[in-house]
Amino acid sequence: xxxxxxxxxxxxxxxxxxxxxxxxxxxxxxxxxxxxxxxxxxxxxxxxxxxxxxxxxxxxxxxxxxxxxxxxxxxxxxxxxxxxxxxxxxxxxxxxxxxxxxxxxxxxxxxxxxxxxxxxxxxxxxxxxxxxxxxxxxxxxxxxxxxxxxxxxxxxxxxxxxxxxxxxxxxxxxxxxxxxxxxxxxxxxxxxxxxxxxxxxxxxxxxxxxxxxxxxxxxxxxxxxxxxxxxxxxxxxxxxxxxxxxxxxxxxxxxxxx
Amino acid sequence: xxxxxxxxxxxxxxxxxxxxxxxxxxxxxxxxxxxxxxxxxxxxxxxxxxxxxxxxxxxxxxxxxxxxxxxxxxxxxxxxxxxxxxxxxxxxxxxxxxxxxxxxxxxxxxxxxxxxxxxxxxxxxxxxxxxxxxxxxxxxxxxxxxxxxxxxxxxxxxxxxxxxxxxxxxxxxxxxxxxxxxxxxxxxxxxxxxxxxxxxxxxxxxxxxxxxxxxxxxxxxxxxxxxxxxxxxxxxxxxxxxxxxxxxxxxxxxxxxxxxxxxxxxxxxxxxxxxxxxxxxxx
Numbered sequence: 001x002x003x004x005x006x007x008x009x010x011x012x013x014x015x016x017x018x019x020x021x022x023x024x025x026x027x028x029x030x031x032x033x034x035x036x037x038x039x040x041x042x043x044x045x046x047x048x049x050x051x052x053x054x055x056x057x058x059x060x061x062x063x064x065x066x067x068x069x070x071x072x073x074x075x076x077x078x079x080x081x082x083x084x085x086x087x088x089x090x091x092x093x094x095x096x097x098x099x100x101x102x103x104x105x106x107x108x109x110x111x112x113x114x115x116x117x118x119x120x121x122x123x124x125x126x127x128x129x130x131x132x133x134x135x136x137x138x139x140x141x142x143x144x145x146x147x148x149x150x151x152x153x154x155x156x157x158x159x160x161x162x163x164x165x166x167x168x169x170x171x172x173x174x175x176x177x178x179x180x181x182x183x184x185x186x187x188x189x190x191x192x193x194x195x196x197x198x199x200x201x202x203x204x205x206x207x208x209x210x211x212x213x214x215x216x217x218x219x220x221x222x223x224x225x226x227x228x229x230x231x232x233x234x235x236x237x238x239x240x241x242x243x244x245x246x247x248x249x250x251x252x253x254x255x256x257x258x
Numbered sequence: 259x260x261x262x263x264x265x266x267x268x269x270x271x272x273x274x275x276x277x278x279x280x281x282x283x284x285x286x287x288x289x290x291x292x293x294x295x296x297x298x299x300x301x302x303x304x305x306x307x308x309x310x311x312x313x314x315x316x317x318x319x320x321x322x323x324x325x326x327x328x329x330x331x332x333x334x335x336x337x338x339x340x341x342x343x344x345x346x347x348x349x350x351x352x353x354x355x356x357x358x359x360x361x362x363x364x365x366x367x368x369x370x371x372x373x374x375x376x377x378x379x380x381x382x383x384x385x386x387x388x389x390x391x392x393x394x395x396x397x398x399x400x401x402x403x404x405x406x407x408x409x410x411x412x413x414x415x416x417x418x419x420x421x422x423x424x425x426x427x428x429x430x431x432x433x434x435x436x437x438x439x440x441x442x443x444x445x446x447x448x449x450x451x452x453x454x455x456x457x458x459x460x461x462x463x464x465x466x467x468x469x470x471x472x473x474x475x476x477x478x479x480x481x482x483x484x485x486x487x488x489x490x491x492x493x494x495x496x497x498x499x500x501x502x503x504x505x506x507x508x509x510x511x512x513x514x515x516x517x518x519x520x521x522x523x524x525x526x527x528x529x530x531x532x533x534x535x536x537x538x539x540x541x
Contacts, residue, residue, distance in 0.1 A: 122375075130373030133333050133366075134387045135359040 025139075025218045029147055032140040042145035050111040050146070051153030055160065057110055058103065062161035065102060066168020069093065073169075074177045083179055087187030090169040095192055095201045097249070099162040104208035104245040107150070107157060108238055112216040115146050116237040119220025120230035128221070143221060147213030154209025155202050162201070200256050207252060208245045215241045286311035286475055287332055287443070292341035293499075294327065301327055302338070303499030309477060309492070314469050316486045317479045318520050319496035325479040326370060328496065329445045332477060333367050334358040345443070363391060366441035370448050372432035374420040380407070380431050381416035387439045406434040411460050425452040433461065437468065443475045444468065450482040458485055465489060483524035495520070507532060 069090050077083045119142060122128050128138040166188065173179045192198065216237050223233030287309040294302040301324040309315045317325045330336040331343050334350045343350045348361055374383045384403045388394055394402070407415065410430040420428055429452055436444060449465070450458045462485045468474045469489075480486045486493075493509045495502045495517060502514075509517055510529040518525065 125371060125376075126369045126373040127375055129330075129335050130367075130369060130375070132335060132355070133362055134390065135362040136386070136390055137355070 021222070022214065022218055025221065026214050028139050029144055029214065029217070032137065032144045033148065035137075035140055039140065039145045042141070043148055046115075046146045046149035047153055050107070050115070050149045051156060054107055054110050054153070054157055057106060058157045058161050059164050061102065061106055062164030063168040063171075065098065065161075066090070066094070066165030066170075067172045068168075069098075069165065070169035070172030070177075074173045074179065083173075083177075084183045085187060086169070086173045086179060087184040087189075088191030090166065090173075091188040091192045092197065094162050094165045095197045097253075099165065100158050100201050100204035100208060101245065101249050103154065103158040103161045103205060104212065104249075105242055106161075107154060107209075108212055108216075108241040108245065111150060111153075112212045112241050113234045113238050115150070115216040116220040116223070117230055117234045119143065119146075119217060120223040120225075120233050123221065123223060124225040124227070124230055126225075138221070143217035147210075147217045150213035150216065151206065151209040154212070155205040158201060158205035200252070203256075204249060204252050207248055211244045211248060212241045215244065286346055287477070288342075288344040289328070289331070290342040290344070292331070292338045292343065294324070294331075294336070294338045300499055302341075305341070305496075305500055307494060307501050307503065309475065311475050312469070312473045313491040314465070314476045314478070314489050315492045315494060316490035317477065317494050317496060318486075323496040325496060326447050329367070329447055329477060329479065332443070333365055333445055334362065363439075364442045365445060366436035366439065366443070367445040368429075368433050368436045368447060368449055370451075372420070372428045374428065374432055374435070376420050378419075379416065380412075380418050380420070380423070383420070384431060384435045384438055387435065391439065402438060403434075406438050407431070409437075409464055410434045411457055426454060426457060429453065430457065430461070433464075437464075440472060441474070443477070446476065446478045446480075448479055448481070450480055450485055458482060462489060483521055484528075487521070487524060487528040 070086065073089050074083055074086055077085055077089070119128075122138075122142065128142065131138045131141055170181070170184060174181045174184050219233040219237045219240070223229045289305050289307040292302045292305040293300075299322070301322070305324075305328075307328075317328060319325050327336055331338060331350075332345060334343075334345075334353065337351055341351075345361055345365075350358065350361070353361075374380075375386070378386070381400075381403060384406065385399050388399045388402060392399075403416070407413065410433050412427060412430055412434070415423065415427065415431070420431070423431060429449070433446075433449060436446070444465075446465070449461055453461065465476055465478070466489055469476055476489075478486065478489070487506045487510065490506050493504055493506055495509075497516060502517075504512070506528065510521060510525040510532070512518065521528075
């Protein structure tokens with residue numbers, strides 16, 4: 001019993017310590033955003049790696065998700081004779097929830113894990129120490145451009161995912177199932193309110209990008225400097241970021257008002 | 259591409275107006291009562307060590323005796339559990355990363371595996387300290403890079419990435435990066451490992467030239483005894499958490515079994531050569 005309490009205490013302390021370290025790292029990242037030089041070249045390169053190279057995955061996944069939604073919702077709605085509501089349901093579910101969450105999870109798996117692995121490998125091969133010995137701050141040189149790129153690319157990828165999903169649902173609902181295209185688009189247009197729905201979607205994806213950027217770069221910097229440590233950190237990034245994205249999604253939805 | 263030229267000269271590239279980055283000339287590098295443990299393994303247990311300014315100091319010791327760790331402590335990358343590490347009078351132990359930057363600008367470090375940034379070309383890697391910390395023009399930076407690369411025997415490698423270099427070339431590029439800003443202290447972790455005999459001689463001559471002409475304080479870990487004995491002013495053997503220090507002559511003449519074992523045949527021939535020189539020229 002005493003051991004269990006001691007273990008619980010030790011784990012709680014490590015959790016609080018860990019949160020403190022993440023907060024400290026986040027503060028450092030934020031401060032380095034305003035330091036000179038701007039590292040714009042590194043930011044563009046990171047934006048290419050996280051954003052441009054994720055486009056194919058996002059397009060394919062978005063279109064497929066839209067097709068599945070179109071098929072499932074058309075079948076269900078037609079049971080109640082309400083198939084003309086397809087555009088509205090697809091639009092709201094994708095813009096409010098599925099778009100930002102699925103984009104967040106996909107980018108976590110593709111770009112977030114890659115960033116942790118890259119920074120972890122740099123740590124294991126003493127590249128970060130090499131920078132420190134040249135009086136160059138690895139936080140400013142390595143982490144900040146990558147975290148910023150993740151944060152800014154997430155809303156753009158989210159918009160792309162949603163657009164491709166609309167196309168997927170259109171392809172199934174209109175082309176295959178025979179729903180009128182005008183009805184689908186009118187339902188979509190009437191149901192979605194720009195400020196509320198699109199604003200919420202963009203806010204969510206921005207927050208998810210911020211969380212992923214922080215977690216991916218922190219895990220890379222904090223990993224044990226060996227192959228096993230890098231592997232553990234990469235897995236941990238995917239798990240932690242996915243959970244944080246789902247929790248943040250609930251919090252934003254609850255605060256925004258459904 | 260290796261240069262056929264054996265010349266290894268490197269001129270002065272003064273990015274700070276020729277003035278010393280460090281104010282103090284006293285015991286330039288000093289470790290006082292340093293204790294450090296990794297888990298249960300005690301690496302240093304009250305280590306005291308003084309390194310003179312402008313000297314070439316060789317760190318010796320078996321695996322795990324803390325040679326690389328000592329270099330990292332001098333660079334401020336590793337903090338001791340207790341004790342003090344002083345570089346030109348600055349105690350590093352209590353300094354924050356930001357406070358260490360001015361000190362590190364005066365230190366060049368060659369890591370054991372090179373530690374080159376693998377997403378950058380040789381040109382970008384070697385030029386990085388200059389681009390970050392000087393206002394030098396791109397033309398003079400490129401000229402300086404070409405100069406230091408030639409000094410380490412490399413030509414036409416500027417556009418290559420580290421993964422496109424052999425192990426020996428990679429170490430020489432890392433060496434070029436360590437000296438490109440003309441540091442006042444050069445920390446070299448196994449500078450000769452993975453190099454062919456021609457390049458061992460080239461790097462050895464370059465180190466001696468930097469020490470002689472620019473007054474660099476050099477701290478080297480090496481198992482290449484012949485080169486080390488020729489270069490070093492002071493040899494430091496790390497063992498049992500502490501150290502034993504002496505001149506190469508004292509080490510070569512020592513009857514301590516560990517020292518004798520470390521120096522091996524190279525120690526005996528070094529001593530024989532010194533005796534021969536002394537006999538020829540007693541003054």
